[in-house]
Amino acid sequence: MAEPSHKTLEEAAEWFAILRDGQASNEHKSDWRKWLDAKPENKTAWLYVEKISEGFQPLQQTPDPHNTADNLYNANQRLRQRRRLLSGMVSIAVIGFVGHFSWNRKWFPDSVMALAADYHTGVGQQTDITLPDGTQIWLNTASAINVDYTVQQRRIELLHGEIFIETVKDVGRSFVVDTSQGRLTALGTQFNVMSQQQDIELAVYEGSVSVHTNNDHYLELQAGETSRFNQNQIMPKQNAITARQAWRDGLLVAEDMTLQELIAELNRYQYGYINIADEVAQLEVYGSFPLADTDRVLTMLTTVLPIQVRQVFPGWIILEPIQR
Amino acid sequence: MSSAQSVIHYHVQVLYSEHHNWLKGWLSQRLGNSTEAADLTQDTFLRLLGLPSSRHFSSSDQARNYLRATAKNLCIDLWRRKEVEKAWHDTLSSYPEETAPSAERQVAVLEALEEINRMLSELPAKAAKAFLLAVVCQMTDAETASQLGVSDRMVRKYVAQAMLACLKLQASQTTRELISEPQS
Numbered sequence: 001m002a003e004p005s006h007k008t009l010e011e012a013a014e015w016f017a018i019l020r021d022g023q024a025s026n027e028h029k030s031d032w033r034k035w036l037d038a039k040p041e042n043k044t045a046w047l048y049v050e051k052i053s054e055g056f057q058p059l060q061q062t063p064d065p066h067n068t069a070d071n072l073y074n075a076n077q078r079l080r081q082r083r084r085l086l087s088g089m090v091s092i093a094v095i096g097f098v099g100h101f102s103w104n105r106k107w108f109p110d111s112v113m114a115l116a117a118d119y120h121t122g123v124g125q126q127t128d129i130t131l132p133d134g135t136q137i138w139l140n141t142a143s144a145i146n147v148d149y150t151v152q153q154r155r156i157e158l159l160h161g162e163i164f165i166e167t168v169k170d171v172g173r174s175f176v177v178d179t180s181q182g183r184l185t186a187l188g189t190q191f192n193v194m195s196q197q198q199d200i201e202l203a204v205y206e207g208s209v210s211v212h213t214n215n216d217h218y219l220e221l222q223a224g225e226t227s228r229f230n231q232n233q234i235m236p237k238q239n240a241i242t243a244r245q246a247w248r249d250g251l252l253v254a255e256d257m258t259l260q261e262l263i264a265e266l267n268r269y270q271y272g273y274i275n276i277a278d279e280v281a282q283l284e285v286y287g288s289f290p291l292a293d294t295d296r297v298l299t300m301l302t303t304v305l306p307i308q309v310r311q312v313f314p315g316w317i318i319l320e321p322i323q324r
Numbered sequence: 325m326s327s328a329q330s331v332i333h334y335h336v337q338v339l340y341s342e343h344h345n346w347l348k349g350w351l352s353q354r355l356g357n358s359t360e361a362a363d364l365t366q367d368t369f370l371r372l373l374g375l376p377s378s379r380h381f382s383s384s385d386q387a388r389n390y391l392r393a394t395a396k397n398l399c400i401d402l403w404r405r406k407e408v409e410k411a412w413h414d415t416l417s418s419y420p421e422e423t424a425p426s427a428e429r430q431v432a433v434l435e436a437l438e439e440i441n442r443m444l445s446e447l448p449a450k451a452a453k454a455f456l457l458a459v460v461c462q463m464t465d466a467e468t469a470s471q472l473g474v475s476d477r478m479v480r481k482y483v484a485q486a487m488l489a490c491l492k493l494q495a496s497q498t499t500r501e502l503i504s505e506p507q508s
Binding site: 003009010012013014016017018020021022023045048049052053055056057058059060062063064065066067068069071072073074075076077078079080082083250255256286287290292304 | 389393400403404407408410411414415418419420423429432433435436437439440441444445446447448449452453456457458459460461462463464465466479480481483484485487488490491492494495
């Protein structure tokens, strides 16, 4: 018996949602019958749905299903929080070359500027440095910074890429990060700065950071807030996603992410290029993925999504819908 | 013991002596519990012995990344088991004394909790809530919608999303059993 396609499973799930409370119209019910009889594959998918929904019965038959549902919901929430703690919040250093790709081909020259910088990482590399005052800085893939400490001021210059900073309080000296688009001033804090083309993205996880753009726009971000800016404007604040810090652990945590967004992230960590067919770009992805192992991420994705991997030539990969 | 097996044992022994203390320290820092950390460390190395072929690490960093990832997975499994057990105890205590469920029924409840818990972790929080109200509490779309402050259509979307997550989990479990690939 052929396994139902992803599309068929999706249809079966939709029919379950329409029919399950017994309030569906007769029209819906007859449409469902037609769907069921249209293809053997549909019938197989529906059998799965039935089997799964039978599995819910023991819980429906507990004396107080609302209490049961609450217990489950709370268990799930606690699990989410602890999981985040494990993968994102706690700082550990990932030093050295973590990238290993079977189709690795170095065809992008390292930026000349990066080689002249005080600290820099290549594509797929991450590093972690501790400055004389105890401040810690994590450099993500393809990033470069200069460090300029004087008696009055501690100054970091982000040349490109992404950094996470955990500052140590120093009453006498301010802590600033200069970017191509403006200056950030930190107050005893943990924050992430990423430079992408003409935009700088700032996310604050502890304390607060003020933004002063080259053309004199000003905004202060508190812990839990994120914003993008360039020299001419600052975008409205949004909630910072805690899981995003997981890059320091070598992990990409996807929550409410599309396949396209996930792959765009992944492309930052490797020399090759992964392209996505339009039909699958908007699929939703959840889970934690090892940044250092693109092969494995792709295998994980093909197990849960209706996609296949096609290698056109070394360094060029296309993700496309499964061919039938 | 075959010679292949003894090679694996040798590799694991070397890894154990080089990284055991580091892993235990790393875990106890996160779990805040040294006994639990010691157990998980032990389990992590046991897991290495269970791999079908010996795993070679080209550097100590690579070995540590692998050990850390394995330990994390084991840790999440442990938490999940504990959370599910807690939900199970809480649910069983809601039965009136005179109608205490049979052993079979208790197992059925535990299995259902495990399955649904695994699926819920794939969903956004709101969809998880909608699914629980609609399917576990058997509320209609309209009742669920008014409780969550969303439209009926949204409830159906959430329920379909949850059912699809169940279907996909089942499919990926089947696939995993087929390839019986070691989890890392």
